[in-house]
Amino acid sequence: MKKQYFRIGIISVSTIALIAILYFTLFKGQIFAQPQIGANKPPIEMNPTIKALNDAYQNAANAVIESVVNIRVKLKQNQKGGTFRVFPFDENDPFFKDWQDFFKHFQDEDESELSAAGSGVFITSDGYIVTNNHVVENADEIRIMTFDKKEYKAKIIGTDKLTDLAVIKVDGDGFKPVHFANSDEIKIGEIVIAVGNPLGLSSTVTSGIVSALGRGGLNLIRPEDGSRGNPAIENFIQTDAPINPGNSGGGLFNLNGSLVGINTAIATRTGTYIGYGFAIPSNLVKRVASEIIKKGKFERAYLGVYIKSVDQVLAKALGMKDVKGAIVNQIEKGSPAEKAGIQISDVILEVDGKKIESSNDLQLEIAKRAPGEVVELTILRGKEQIKKKVKLEARDSFVAEKTDSEDIEEPKPGEPTNIEKLGLVVTPLDDKIKSEFDVKNGVYLKNVTKRSLINERGLLPNGVIVKVDGQDINSVKELKKIIDSKKPG
Template sequence: MTKTEFKKTTFYVSSALLAVLVIIAVNFGWINTIIAKELPQIGAKNPPVQMDNTARALNNALVAASEAVTPTVVSIQVISEASGFQSFQGYDLEDFFRGWPFGGGNRDESDKFNRDRNTEKPKREGAGSGVIITTNGYIVTNNHVVEGAIENGITVRTADKKEYPATLVGTDPLTDLAVIKIEGENFPAAHLGNMDEVKPGEMVIAVGSPLRLQHTITQGIVSALGRGANDLGGVKNSYAIENYIQTDAAINPGNSGGGLFNLNGSLIGINTAIATQTGGFMGYGFAVPIDIVKATVKDLISSGKVRYGYIGAEIRDINSTEAKHFGLKTVEGVLVNNVQKNSAAEKADIQSEDIITAVNGKKTGTVAELKGTLSTYRAGDEVEITIWRNKKQLTKKVKLQPSKEDEEEDMAADNKKDGDEYVDEKSNSLVEFEKLGFTIEPLQQKDKDNLDIENGVYVKNVKRYSPAYDAGIRPQSIIVKADRKDIKTTGQLKKIINSKKSGETILLNLKIGKFNTISVLEIP
């Protein structure tokens, strides 16, 4: 072998040995060890705390409940007409009534001036949440989430990010609940819990889409039960049913209509309101209890409306001094201030100064609790009411009656003549024009004296973005004339409006405070 050939052979052999050594080093991790020694440890090797079995079980329970209920919660997008009241000067008068605490209510203030009413009305988009309650697509949400939605203006997005058009099935402003429906089958439906098992202090999770952050989960406890309108800063409507679950689980705008669940994954409430001075979460949220939800959605699905039963009494909470005077051991009960004539209460011999303490054995320590319990019954139902009178406990059987409005609807349905609704123009009670979106009631003599007018009817409510709203009719205004005829009763105005066909118009003379204005309303 020549010297040159020896060098080549040595080179090849050395290269082969080096390659073998590299392969062996990699397989045995020697290179990684060498490299690792040159880099610092990133982060600690072990967590600083090891959860004990109790903490791990609680954590697992929260995770399991969250995973189980999230598919039943949906986000809701709502498009409605963003219109305002234009006076004859062409400027928008300030909308002096607002909706519920939150949920799809970010009105575009830039639309408030110089809007041409003859052009297409601008739209506004709102957002909220809902909970699937049947496998074929019925969803419960808040009335204030879907209120004023235009036709085909409700879209539902499920947890799997699929979108569905939704139809409005029915609404109930008194509980602020509504039902919508999407088409399909085999949707994941929530399990509806039992309010008798809900206790203050138990852990809950709130699921919804706050601030458009879809399927957000927050955790807290049931802070209190039986919270009423006074706890939220005042009564919106004397008939409103406000018997809330209070929770410290974070609830923000967009959570409206979402679910409040216990750790079994059962729905125990529909998130509805927050106590706030900022518009956002400040520590306390409120949900409609599941027993009220169950009763309400059944009626909405079957008929689109809820027909509540009433006892016909003016009531209020008692205080400690009154409890002492009446001989009660605890400051619990609802004091009857007055009993309405021919009411269910009068027929059952419930009297002024009686204290209602229970309905069908269920304690009613506050007005909120009493109204919440009665809201699960319907007109015609018979309930046993426990009262405290002359330092003795008595029970009275009360057959609940429908509201005057429902009674009038029933009478109107019975008095149909040749397909036209019979209206007694001498009648002077509350009338709701559902399609037009406003409600009227008799004008009190004191209002006539204050406004220096001889006749008219009082506008009690106006639905936002309804035909009446668009025509400039507002709550607390007075309709003095219709088609140049003096209006003296609500029945008279109802007869004039009912005589109109779709597309026809009616001229209304209104008095708003000290100002007179004219409005033309088109019949839809």
């Protein structure tokens, strides 16, 4: 009888244990599991093409970021430095002052004045760095910080104000230099990344595309000792890659990780990026930097012509189908151009087969060449295209355009002169025009730009200008002198 009860007890305990095991097996997740945070997988699998592009951005950024440095400049007493070039405002503009005030937050407490800040790019493994002239000009002390946070003291090797480029150097070796792309091969729409140190933020990468090529006439580079006869070389790559103060001297790269330009300025009305940034093309950077490293300065080639871009009015007056080229207004005596037989009113269309769209293009093509090189110019003279070979010579101050009416020679009868301020094309009087209009002095009004102020006032071409503000006009030179003396408004 006792045996029977014992067996029943064992069976009862075993049953209860089995039920407990089954219960915990089936419901233990509900008792012990934590709630799942987030989904198990991404909602979309990245398209292989998009993934390849994403990888290209990452690879390019990682490949070049070590080559870009932060530059900090302590200025000489009572001197101003340029953290950035902002178009269309200059350093006295209130928007520019806002950024100077902003950068004061980054200066040391014991500094009595604002230091300049910018970026630079290693171009050799032994410490040569290219940057903008306006970043390091007036420097009393220059320090750079690399991507790995190491600091070095730098010295200026040489500068060139007319290209806004400078080369500095730090002691050391094993730095990662950039690879230079051929900027002549850059296309509008090409993807680029800008690397620099904007607003005190180190090693920043932004991206965009090449928006335009050959941008000039922005007056972003204004050397203190320059003149209208010695203009800065402005032939920028325009990009929409975000560029801000502190990016000056940083690199613009393609997705191969090759340098296509040195960032120098933005066009803005707010002091910050609004979609328009400008970079100096890599071919010019390489040419200037190499020369500075070798000689301590950039020895520029000299053609010896004063030029203007051909606009629609001039093209029509010259009977040109296309609005392109640079027209020669004057030739310096004894210059390479004079020796080669270049003439006033020649329109330069090509340099060694490279098309010249504007005066900026001609400036850049000559600047990329060394003194002693021979270039072949394709020229429109009247209705005929001719070619002239010119041996370039050295000159300390490159002269590519002259607008000062005091220095411009009087053109010959029939030679058009563009008065841009008023939208006029005029020529000196010849005997036929004097007889037709029964005048002894004046200039012949050959054309008027549509929608110009003069056009809106009803002045039409095919007439003679004999007086301006009561003053007799005897020549084109006199007319330009009077017009140039007038202030806007």
